[in-house]
Amino acid sequence: MSPSDNHESAASSAVDAVAQFEDTRTGLVGRLQNRLHQTPSLVPLIVLLFSVILFGVLLGSRFFSPFALTLILQQVQIVGVLAAAQTLIILTAGIDLSVGAIAVLCTVVMGKATFSYGIPPAVSVAIGLTVGTALGAISGWLVSRMKLPPFIVTLGMWQIVLAANYLYSSNETIRSQDIEADAAFLQFLGTKLQFGGATFTLGVVLMILLFVGLAYALRSTAWGRHVYAVGDDPEAAQLSGVDVHKTYMSVYMAAGLICGLAGWVMIGRFGSISPSATTGVIGNIQAITAVVIGGISLFGGRGSIAGALFGALIVGVFELGLRMAGADPQWTFMLIGLLIIAAVAVDQWIREVSA
Amino acid sequence: MSPSDNHESAASSAVDAVAQFEDTRTGLVGRLQNRLHQTPSLVPLIVLLFSVILFGVLLGSRFFSPFALTLILQQVQIVGVLAAAQTLIILTAGIDLSVGAIAVLCTVVMGKATFSYGIPPAVSVAIGLTVGTALGAISGWLVSRMKLPPFIVTLGMWQIVLAANYLYSSNETIRSQDIEADAAFLQFLGTKLQFGGATFTLGVVLMILLFVGLAYALRSTAWGRHVYAVGDDPEAAQLSGVDVHKTYMSVYMAAGLICGLAGWVMIGRFGSISPSATTGVIGNIQAITAVVIGGISLFGGRGSIAGALFGALIVGVFELGLRMAGADPQWTFMLIGLLIIAAVAVDQWIREVSA
Amino acid sequence: DGHSPSACLITKTDTNPFFVKMREGAAAKAEELGITLNSYAGKVDGDHETQVQAIETCIANGADGILLTASDTSSISPVVQQARDAGLLVIALDTPLEPIDAADMTFATDNFLAGELIGKWAAATLGDEASNAKIGMLDLAISQPTVGVLRDQGFLTGFGIDIKDPSKWGDEDDPRIVGHDVTSGNEEGGRRAMENLLAIDPFINVVYTINEPAAAGAYEALRAIGRENDVLIVSVDGGCPGVQNVAEGVIGATSQQYPLLMASLGIEAIAAWAKDGTKPEATEGKNFFDTGVSLVTDQPADGVESISVAEGTDRCWG
Amino acid sequence: MEPILKARNLVKRYGKVTALDHADFDLYPGEILAVIGDNGAGKSSMIKAVSGATIPDEGQVWLEGKEIKFRSPIEARDMGIETVYQQLAMSPALSIADNMFMGRELRKPGIMGKVFRQLDKSAMEKFAREKLSELGLATIQNINQAVESLSGGQRQGVAVARAAAFGSKVVILDEPTAALGVKESRKVLELIQDVRSRGIPIILISHNMPHVFEIADRIHVHRLGRRLCVIDPKDHSMSDAVAYMTGAAVPEMAA
Amino acid sequence: MEPILKARNLVKRYGKVTALDHADFDLYPGEILAVIGDNGAGKSSMIKAVSGATIPDEGQVWLEGKEIKFRSPIEARDMGIETVYQQLAMSPALSIADNMFMGRELRKPGIMGKVFRQLDKSAMEKFAREKLSELGLATIQNINQAVESLSGGQRQGVAVARAAAFGSKVVILDEPTAALGVKESRKVLELIQDVRSRGIPIILISHNMPHVFEIADRIHVHRLGRRLCVIDPKDHSMSDAVAYMTGAAVPEMAA
């Protein structure tokens, strides 16, 4: 050992303790803060409960009825499923403007396959889901291999898919009655489960199972950890041994598949198949809104997918609540705008307080 | 001096030369690569020229006429002005979904001020511009002080402004004929300058001056350097002495003001004032498209504002060219989608090759 | 001048089946007469800007005439004037311009009348119950495009309700109106809007819908709570799926319009203009060429003229 | 002698972590004060608190005897305190000259500067080139090069040059040589002595004991969020310093 | 003896900059090879080229005598080469355990792991805690803590622990002690010797000459993008090494 670093040996008998800091926050507020800090997805849940209570107080039993409360679930099922897809993309620091358009195209593909080509409905559904997955794969490839920004890729994809949807369907609607008569399986997810006044559809059940499944996959599998790592810092993930390309591809393909499922849910909910469904145009913004109200960071790598479900429900509660309270559609639109900003501001504030 | 670091003194007679690398690329291609590397905004300019030539060859003198070529300028003037506002926001690593809605609201404010409150048109224009600036200031404050993501703030702002616009105007259109008769100044930017078949409007002139002015401000003033620094890394900018809050506020207010100008341009172009103008709904996406085709990074801090003008023109050339070639609107829509992806892919590729 | 005549068709959107059929009619007639047809459409409902750009394109392209379904009937006038100055024949289809003589001629359906017919029919069908009706209004969009306002206000007028300002919906205070909601004119919006109104008042028994897809969506919502048989749904359009829905009792009555007819007449007019400069004539006693509107229902009501579903099916457009 | 910069009882908490736990601090005119301590001892937190980059939860700071409360680094800079932060505060896409003058750009004389607020790029470039040459970074070929295209060492050089050029009262350097090679480190040490010879006091945070003992006039030992002691490098060995900062020994004066 | 890792004529260009200019490189079994050189000499570029993080423009690499062409760091890892990069490759929002096992997660035994692919979090946490204790980082309170909440030194410790734990053929450390305090640096040096005593050769890039001379078996001097010479620390002084790497002197063998 050279003599020059003798001084460093003085460190060998160093005390190993570091400053230990206790959490000085106690009592109910303190414990709440602590809890929120550990589980940030509680924040949108609290906002959700708060808004349900708010409208419950305002509107009484009209709103607090099994009918109205399960109606909200039915109304958010499409946006909810799309938000699940959107969450995956946003967790990788992307954004997907094409989710709604892909969902609508998938409904059209399912309908066309059955009614124009005479394919059995179950196979048609599979074809629709495959188309969704394939479109996701194209976006994923452009993002991962061509290194194009997801915003651009999916902006282009949105326009392409929407136009393809109109061209392919010649803007023709397939009527609910015809589907019911000839291909009831397409409407399978519209099947109702009644418990007293409460009505659940299989679409709602699918949405909830989807969130449970994805929450598990994101938290408890290697794939989920890789999704977060890639969203956090793709270069670091690459260097520390994540197959970034595979992760991107799996995420975009899963998102495409989920969009296909959303399409199937749409057929169940509306009965008919219409290429001009509004979801194609505003489904993306609705899904993004749900995700951000759910506290998932647009910068990737942070947030829990449960938040997206709560986010979708918050919007659903406000929309129905405001309508029931007699706000006209324009005011409702404006108040939802305020809600978006307020929800994120509250989220930010709670995080700060509970930091 | 302690003896331990004697070895470092050996460095005192170190050779000061570093490895010098020559640029080995010569010839035309090499020089072009070099040029592109130094001035990346040339890339969209090249794409623009290429697309003009493409349609010129396809459509012949119908397209290569002064009338058609200046028509493109007129058709992009609104999107162009909005893209200027969008560029400022995107340079600070934000995104503004409310630009179109603010522009439309400003037209309504100008019209209402003149026709409902009897304010002189010139003052009404000033009021409209003030409203735009004020809305920008609100967004800026939420982004800068409340630390909310720009995407959320402007998403909420978009909905709020659009609904406010419908509510405030009671969906009433002010007819072109009435404006011409009673408040011609509102249509001032529609004034035409004719040179042979070529037609320029003052709105087009304003758009070009706006880009020249902003290009100067961004490149040659301290403010411009601060905008880039904040977009690059707001924390680093703060630590190295930039007043980040002031920069954000100035950028969002300038963007709001420019949206107000876009509103004035709209009145000039359409003659009438209509709260349901589609710019309110799709102006944001159009402006973002122009900016990204123009090669400005959505991550902030990189890109030249001239690119946004070229980007808007590229879209304008394609739209007019495809329309003149008789393409179905849905095909046009689809091809613009492809164009977005292709333009950014080409941009990426040229940057890589010329790196 | 040697080249074959060319015409432009500019519609509000190209996603609504109504305009899709209009284009089909125009395309068929154009092919028959050897006319080059270019079609344009707004990107969304109410898209005025794209229509202006389309007219400018037609001028640049040297077309002979334009068939126009204007999104913004007054704002479009200056650019229409520009086209007419450049020697193009401009025919307003479906929706009259404001003022109506801004176009060379108008081939139109009266949307207000279309609404009025279904309003009268609904009132007559309910009879005395009309005074206790609970009405849900499913409109187009919150930007209140004119066609939506005309149909809505026509319906209310026909039903016997004071519409206050005829240029907008939502300002009425008749207690029979449960509420207005917007549908974007498709099944998706129809279902959600109906659910929202049902949440306000589950005993709605008359539903006005902007068009038949919205009506189909509303029907799904009613069916979900088992009320599909005790609600009267009325609509406007007369597309084939819509007429079939009338036949199956999904919709009580619909006002049928004739987009194919309008479009083919328009193409013929442009052909004539290109050949010898003759302009089309207006219908006797009106300042436009009325292509007509008929009430389609199998439950005719006293005092409201209507055609049968069978006849409606013969004349439907999609 | 009055300290030029003085702090008492600084407290800064990050959630559960107390980064500063009633820390004191004194800097005297014209001296080089080294601050040493373990990783996480709170050295960076302390200098951030006195340079306006963070606002301490408690405690007071005095500059030349007057109490100051900075709300942003800009205020500290305006009072002549220049800081090189551990995570270099640079805008990677901007040029070296732009970065050096960030926030205090020079404007052209005359109407172009006054009315059109045009920057005097050539003057800024000239100044930047001079300052870098003084640091032996003359080899940077192009002063308009983006900072991101520089090596880590070159970048650190630019940051130090900026602080040295503009600091009028106090220059603070947080681990300025961490990423530097032997040759580059020596240049920075020379520069530090140069700044002191202009009468400006310097705070140097470093883990390199030989460097600290070579140039520091006094050594502030930081431990567990507070000042443990201040030692004179002439009276103490490096081993003493290391023992104190790691907790292997307890300084007499504090004992 | 055959080198375990060998490279010849590596060339890597970044636009105008030639980071590697026909560099050669040899690592023998069981040795600690230090790589020294000025900032920007191309040290990091070289180890990136041999660890698959970048693909060299020219040149060949052999591992245990077999030529290899890595297309990604994953391939290098799978062959037993573990690297701690200069800019630490960590996912800040994930926990320490997640980061340590990134890309080689352990799954639960039985059906939960096979079918549902559930991670065995407790096993990974236990392993991570052990490895950190070995490094003297036992003081990290919570193995589930996000990496971003660690101090720079603690973070570097986690990265080194990961490489030491998983490297089976070669461990590469690019300036592992740059941000570390005296005590923490010593721990890392001890760990390096520990890894070598397990028979695994180590490449250490460092600017700290005393550390290099203390533990290196051979010293690779890098200058201007290529290997200038390899010296034995027993035959050369630190001054020699510094003189060679800065260009103040020319090594005899190369002359």
Ligand SMILES: Nc1ncnc2c1ncn2[C@@H]1O[C@H](COP(=O)(O)OP(=O)(O)OP(=O)(O)O)[C@@H](O)[C@H]1O
């Ligand atoms: N922004 C922050 N958020 C949360 N904790 C922080 C933050 N900044 C510092 N800390 C914590 O405060 C403590 C002191 O950190 P500080 O950076 O001041 O240490 P330091 O003495 O500069 O260490 P080093 O020598 O590693 O730079 C550490 O435990 C660190 O994790």
Ligand SMILES: Nc1ncnc2c1ncn2[C@@H]1O[C@H](COP(=O)(O)OP(=O)(O)OP(=O)(O)O)[C@@H](O)[C@H]1O
């Ligand atoms: N991704 C990159 N893009 C452009 N240039 C690069 C890149 N990476 C390295 N360089 C350049 O290559 C040269 C060698 O860099 P490298 O990081 O290998 O040096 P180093 O010897 O590791 O230096 P240090 O001791 O500062 O870490 C430098 O001039 C650097 O600027």
Ligand SMILES: [Mg+2]
């Ligand atoms: Mg520090």
Ligand SMILES: [Mg+2]
């Ligand atoms: Mg390096």
